[in-house]
Amino acid sequence: MAKIIGLPKLSPTMEEGTLVSWAKKEGDTVDVDDLLAEVETDKATMEFRSFDRGVLLKILVPEGVTLEAEVPVAIIGKAGEDITELLAQVESAGAAATEAAPAAESAPAAESAPESASASVSAAESGPASAPESVPAPVSASAPGSRGGRVISSPLVRRLARERSIDLRSVQGSGPHGRIVKRDIESYAGPVAARSMLGGERLPPEVRQASSMRRTIARRLTESKQTIPHYYLTIDCDIGPLSDARKAMNAELEADGKKVSLNDLIIKAAAVALRRVPEVNASFMGKEIHYHQVVDISVAVAVDEGLMTPVIRDADRKGIGQIAEEVRELAGRARDRKLSIEEMTNGTFSISNLGMYGIEEFTAVINPPEAAILAVGTIREEPIVQAGAVVPGRRMRFTMSCDHRIVDGATGARYLAAFKRIIESPLNMLL
């Protein structure tokens, strides 16, 4: 018997997902574990595999639409099966959901329901949902340059749009059947800069849909700053010994074609320091405090559309060479957006490094439920006074943001002092 297939929750934190592409089309046979679609969740593009066997009878949402979890996306059944009833059910649920939305939002029982959804194709489609079987209204394909939900454009335009990151749904096509052609995309991108330079007409902002990663970053960081009482501690360290240690290690590693970075050493130092001041390696969980038995360091990696935090597990127990390799491998996959959810969740402490941009020091936003994040600045070569004499020095400033609910000032300061001892005397890592 045919059944409605909902968008699965592909990660514990997934509230909504963008259906990036269908791997099957209507009429295709589907087996258990067959790839049905690719879904972009809050941080990764995930595979949506079938739990059912049969024929894909109906696709209910087009590619590119963002939906809440559980919203119906397809109907699977036997070949030729009558699905009019199921379709009616899907449609009426959509309509009911739209009507019920305002009530659901104010109802206390709404806790179990996802937040109101908004499909990204056009504003007309938002369908706030109160029940798992609700769906957004059927997608209207009235966007310019589109026909039947598909944007019509020349191959050249598609390439240019990819290169210039232009969403073709916002470009008006002037060719046959509304086809978007070269002159449309050029007049779309060009005159904006030219006209505003002339100081003539004031142009409205260019409106783009925020990616699901961008929305996740916005939500989590707002939540962090609003709920966690941050305070900041800065410590200035002599980075000379660590630089020298790195140089010596790299000389050893050269034969194997390997290298460690200063950042890899800082990860290791921070991890070892967490063992020495374990109060910082904790999470405030409402009525409980969780003291972590493991030291897992989240490393902030800038990617095209935002930021990801792959986690180096057991960084306190790993060799620096291994940390270096893992960081490089995870960062590479982060940029390709190929990290799994497991690889970027459940860290116990974060490190963010903007030294490569010449930033001397900065404060970072805590990545909940972690208790602290360490912000790493650039190396400064400057004169320092040592035993009454001015000598050339290499310095680096570290600023830790702490969750005051569990890490008090003295605790944070003790941590940074332990960290500084390791940084300034790297052999300390071995103790």
Add this chain to the structure above:
Amino acid sequence: MRELRYREALREAMLEEMERDERVFLMGEEVGHYQGAYKVSEGLLDKFGERRVIDTPIAEAGFAGIGIGAAMVGLRPIIEFMTWNFSFVAFDQIISNAAKIHQMSAGALQVPIVFRGPNGSARQVASQHSHAVAPFYVSIPGLYVCQPSTPRDAKGLLKTAIRSNNPVVFLEGETLYGVKGEVPDEGVEELIPFGESRVARNGADCTIVTWGRPYYVAMAAAEKLAADGTECEVIDPRTLRPLDMGPIIESVRRTNRCVVVHEHWPYGGPGAEIVDRVQREAFDYLDAPVERVTGLDVPMPYALNLENEVLPTEERIIDAVKRVSYAK
């Protein structure tokens, strides 16, 4: 450079090659005493005598076959068809023998032969005598196919054809024989290699690929389009097999649009082949479907007004360029 007519350029090519290599000889209907049906071979009989300029009976299968046999044993024949329409009775010789012997003898035999003559419509010679034959021959591996548009290309390509060790189908044009154009001075030898397209006109807005008689129609259309501000790049492949797509693809990547103009029928042939390769090799650069302006898909009518409609016209070329440019 001097100006020569297309027929004079061809004659010079044969004369120079016959002087250079005594194995080269010319055979066909009316090539000798009548001085050539289109006067291409004028004067060659007097210069080289009856052993090397041979008049034949009206028997294309026979003299094409004799030519192939002569080539197999070491001579270098030029076989003139009075028109390419008459090659159909020699089709089997060209396809089954000339194009195959080298492969079937495992390389032991070669067939260095040139089949040449006027191709395509002349003026009111009706359906049986107006064939543009390139599609028939261009699809055969084992043959080279040349179709020069200008006197210079005619001379340079025919010399290369005569020196080729493999069979060449050389397509001229009755309406082109009187066309004048620049040809390198006497004593300056120019061999134009097979497989080199020529950019005849530069332009940034649309690429036109054309050869043979419509080449001149397309060039005139390009001038009119330029007056309206649309600059076409015109490219002549010159040899249809091998086909040099390099300059064509390079051009389409700049102009983002392409119109292919040819005399032969629209179904298949080098015209369709070029469209196929453009869409595959320049897909991400195309702003519009590739268009073709072709001879219409009918047997050629006798009436002059109808014949003029069937052949590619300036108007149809201009319309096609405007369509791919999304103009008006």
